[in-house]
Amino acid sequence: MLVLGAGPALAQPYPVKPIRFVIPFAPGGPTDILGRAVGQKLAESLGQSVVIENRGGAGGNLGAELVARSAPDGYTALMGATSTHAINPHLYARLGFDPVRDFAPVTLVANTPSLLAVHPALPVKSVGDLIALARARPGQLTYASAGNGSSNHLAGVLLCLMAKIDMVHIPYKGSGPALVDVMAGQVPMMFNNMASVMPYVRTGKLRAVALSSAERSKLVPGIPTVAESGLPGFEVRSWHGVFVPAGTPGAVVSLLAERIAAIVRMPDVLERLNAQGVELVGNRPDEFAAFVRAELEKWGRVVKASGARAD
Numbered sequence: 001m002l003v004l005g006a007g008p009a010l011a012q013p014y015p016v017k018p019i020r021f022v023i024p025f026a027p028g029g030p031t032d033i034l035g036r037a038v039g040q041k042l043a044e045s046l047g048q049s050v051v052i053e054n055r056g057g058a059g060g061n062l063g064a065e066l067v068a069r070s071a072p073d074g075y076t077a078l079m080g081a082t083s084t085h086a087i088n089p090h091l092y093a094r095l096g097f098d099p100v101r102d103f104a105p106v107t108l109v110a111n112t113p114s115l116l117a118v119h120p121a122l123p124v125k126s127v128g129d130l131i132a133l134a135r136a137r138p139g140q141l142t143y144a145s146a147g148n149g150s151s152n153h154l155a156g157v158l159l160c161l162m163a164k165i166d167m168v169h170i171p172y173k174g175s176g177p178a179l180v181d182v183m184a185g186q187v188p189m190m191f192n193n194m195a196s197v198m199p200y201v202r203t204g205k206l207r208a209v210a211l212s213s214a215e216r217s218k219l220v221p222g223i224p225t226v227a228e229s230g231l232p233g234f235e236v237r238s239w240h241g242v243f244v245p246a247g248t249p250g251a252v253v254s255l256l257a258e259r260i261a262a263i264v265r266m267p268d269v270l271e272r273l274n275a276q277g278v279e280l281v282g283n284r285p286d287e288f289a290a291f292v293r294a295e296l297e298k299w300g301r302v303v304k305a306s307g308a309r310a311d
Contacts, residue, residue, distance in 0.1 A: 014252055018049035020076045024063025024084055026056040030193070030278075034110055034240050035079035037273060041263040042256075058092075059149075059310060060084040065096035068103060072247035074256070077106070080243045082151055086295035090303040091149040091310045099296060105288040106242040107257040108281045109264060110273065113213035113237050114155055114191040115198070116226065117206040122188040127163075127210050127229035130189075134165035142168045144178035144190040149308040152178075154299065155191040155212055155236040157306040162231045182206065193238060194220065194277030212236035219274060239295070241288055257285050 019042070023035040036052055043050040055063035064084040070076035078084075085099040097103075116127070124130045134141050145153035148171050160167055170187050172178035179196060181187050183205045191212060198220065200206040210226045211217055214235040226234040242260060244253060261282030263269060273280060283291075 014074055014255065015046055015048040017075060018051050019043075019046070019074070020070075021050050021052050022063045022067050022076065022078045023052060023054045024056065024060035024078065024080070025054070027054050030112065030195075030238075030276075031060075031079055031081055031240055033276070034273065034278065037269060038079070038109060038242075038260060038263055041266065041269060042259060045259045045263065059088050061088055061092065061095060061097075064099075067243065068097035068245060070245050072104075072245040072249075074244060074248050074252035076245065077256070078103070078243045079109070079240055081240050082238050082295065082299070085241075085243070085292055086299045087149060087151065087154065087303060088310070089296060090300045091308060093309070100293065102246050103243040104246050104248050104253050105285055105292055106244055106253055107260050107285065108239060108241040108283050108288045108291055109260065110281055111213070111237045111239045111279045112193050112195075112277055113211050113217055113279070114152060115194050115201075115211055115220075115223070116155075116159075116189065116191050116209040117182065117197045117201065118189040118209055119182055119185045120204065120207050121185055122207075124189075124209060125207065126224075127226050127231065130209065131163045131165055131230065134163070134167055138166045139168060141189075142170050142187050144170050144172055144182050144187040146175040146178055147171045147173060149303065149306070149310050150175075151236065151238050152191040153308065154302045154306060158234065158236060158302050159226065159231070161302070161305055162234055191236070196277075198277065213279075217279065219277060219279070241292070253285050257283075257288075 021039045023032050025031045039050040039052050060083045067076055067078035089099050118124050143156045182190050201208045208223050210229050211223050264280035264282040
């Protein structure tokens, strides 16, 4: 009966018109690069145009709200991220959407682990060294971030909470300026994405201490994780996934998930994005939904502990 019931939904051809793929950030950033790579291949796979639309603002909230309020017909999709669906709901007092109720998760596209990097002058070569130094100098060590409530800020908060250490957060207006000051020695450390940090690690301007992912990355297998370096359970990853408005037919959600999962396994896509430190995933809608709920709960605790607000 369930199979027969799905028939009418699949009987209608899809897609019969262009799909709007909303990127809730400005062009040129990691979400935009990933969204365009997936969008191009999705258009080829479906035989229909996929129109990329950048709707930046309010940390991704404006683009997410636009999609949440769109018709649930499969013709509007969002490249959501950690910020839009896990951090911002706790950071902003008012959102124009509910991250769970207003969306149907399609698939987790990619994870990008952060790298804890320090200035070479800091006498730290491991997480254990950092914890020992921070305990010897409570409230004296500082770490940089892209701003209050950013993922690299909250990674630092989580490290301090789990290690029971006291370090001072120095917020910047973006990861770029923060990274410049870490390399200059103005601030001794920060978490940042691998693609941004590794070129400077290779030239000796920064020292890689540990990855924020649960397991070592196949892209840099020689770098240990924070979890294996004395803080089991520590895991921070910037992630991106596709969402459509709640109420979108299940057959359409399943088709999109299937096609996108195939796209992120294509050799040319893997080669291009792995080179930028991106680890591609592609999972089922139910798996992605469970992942989003867990991330939402986790970052709620960390945001509360940080005291950060974005209003």
